[in-house]
Amino acid sequence: MASEMSSVEPVVRFTITRESGRVVDICTTSPVVDHFLDLVRMSRAYNTWVNYAYDLKTFFWVIPKPPEAITRADCVVFMKQQHQNGCSDATINRRLAAVSSLFSELLILDPTRFRQNPVRPLQHQRGQYPRSQTLYRKQAQHIPDVLSDHDLRTFSSVLPTWRDRTIVLLMWISCLRISEVVAIRFQDIECSRRSIRISTAKGNSARVVFMNSFTLTTLNRYLDKERKDLFPDVDHIFVAFKGKACGNPLSVNAVQKMIKYYAEKCHLPHLHAHLFRHTGITQLVQGGMPEPAIRDLVGHRSPNSLTPYLHLCNEFVEAEFEQAQAALDLAACSEPLFSGGGES
Numbered sequence: 203m204a205s206e207m208s209s210v211e212p213v214v215r216f217t218i219t220r221e222s223g224r225v226v227d228i229c230t231t232s233p234v235v236d237h238f239l240d241l242v243r244m245s246r247a248y249n250t251w252v253n254y255a256y257d258l259k260t261f262f263w264v265i266p267k268p269p270e271a272i273t274r275a276d277c278v279v280f281m282k283q284q285h286q287n288g289c290s291d292a293t294i295n296r297r298l299a300a301v302s303s304l305f306s307e308l309l310i311l312d313p314t315r316f317r318q319n320p321v322r323p324l325q326h327q328r329g330q331y332p333r334s335q336t337l338y339r340k341q342a343q344h345i346p347d348v349l350s351d352h353d354l355r356t357f358s359s360v361l362p363t364w365r366d367r368t369i370v371l372l373m374w375i376s377c378l379r380i381s382e383v384v385a386i387r388f389q390d391i392e393c394s395r396r397s398i399r400i401s402t403a404k405g406n407s408a409r410v411v412f413m414n415s416f417t418l419t420t421l422n423r424y425l426d427k428e429r430k431d432l433f434p435d436v437d438h439i440f441v442a443f444k445g446k447a448c449g450n451p452l453s454v455n456a457v458q459k460m461i462k463y464y465a466e467k468c469h470l471p472h473l474h475a476h477l478f479r480h481t482g483i484t485q486l487v488q489g490g491m492p493e494p495a496i497r498d499l500v501g502h503r504s505p506n507s508l509t510p511y512l513h514l515c516n517e518f519v520e521a522e523f524e525q526a527q528a529a530l531d532l533a534a535c536s537e538p539l540f541s542g543g544g545e546s
Contacts, residue, residue: 214262214269218255223453228255234269235262238307248402249381257300269308274320277301277337295338348481353470360468364424365440366460369452371417372398373478377486377500378411380475384452387437393418400501409501480511487511 214235219227228243228251230236235258243251264283265276277298284294302321309316322336349357354374361367372378372386376398385402392399396413413421425439433441438451447456458475465473479500486496493508502508 210266212263212266216255216259222450223447225252232269234308237311238304241307254300257297258304260297261301270315272320277320298337347477348484349477356468357464357470357473360464364420364428368421368424369440369457370478371420373475374482375414375417376411377479377482379479380454380457384440384454384457386439388439411499484511
């Protein structure tokens with residue numbers, strides 16, 4: 203049975219304020235945690251700020267101590283509790299990364315009170331973090347799944363609105379994250395170029411993405427037939443039309459629930475939102491689009507970020523191999539062998 207969270211009242215308590223489904227303020231009972239979250243809010247993307255807050259809230263709920271009292275042993279206790287609760291290695295590592303980032307900042311802010319990062323102890327001789335001393339759980343390299351053409355057609359056929367179809371196309375064809383889709387505003391779109399400015403990108407790095415003509419047509423149908431002149435004071439493109447959130451911008455959670463509902467309806471339980479982006483990126487790689495252009499489009503910084511997508515399809519690798527071999531002239535090498543003139 204999964205263990206329960208600590209029954210002791212947390213020392214660091216979080217107050218997270220939302221307006222219209224969006225987090226607008228986060229404060230805690232710890233000045234140093236507040237300092238860290240304020241820094242993240244000013245220097246990182248919105249989603250990073252919110253995710254760090256929730257991950258740190260989880261940590262300090264399990265470990266009811268002030269930051270200056272946190273030890274490496276406490277982090278191990280946290281890992282054990284998260285594992286018992288069924289959290290994946292990726293989730294545990296993400297939450298440890300939030301804790302590590304907090305203490306990396308506190309080491310700079312007040313080195314007399316905070317002398318070591320309990321997640322990633324510093325190797326003073328080289329100024330590096332030795333892998334063997336970090337607490338992160340080892341993960342196998344993740345190879346993203348992709349959706350088949352059949353699954354894409356099946357899922358698309360059950361979507362009842364132009365709004366939902368547009369959202370899926372933007373995640374698939376334009377390779378957007380959910381958070382990027384729901385943040386799109388009218389002023390971000392330039393129809394003449396079929397382009398969208400993504401100002402809330404991961405890593406706080408704005409970029410421009412593009413729609414194909416089919417996606418733009420679907421978007422226009424949504425705006426003409428469903429959005430029309432409703433909610434003129436709402437800048438966001440995608441809004442809720444029902445329930446308590448009616449008239450408010452769609453949230454990430456609302457899109458995830460929509461996709462889950464229709465995936466179950468068409469018997470595709472494995473389908474989830476990020477698969478559309480994975481599929482779109484894979485298709486760009488397999489279509490021969492230059493890797494620097496793909497990284498710029500999808501918001502990847504690392505030159506190695508596309509490596510997993512190159513191993514998704516054996517048929518693609520086989521076709522590329524055959525094409526490369528076709529360019530080789532092996533006649534001169536094979537002639538002695540087939541003529542019987544080779545050495546015995």
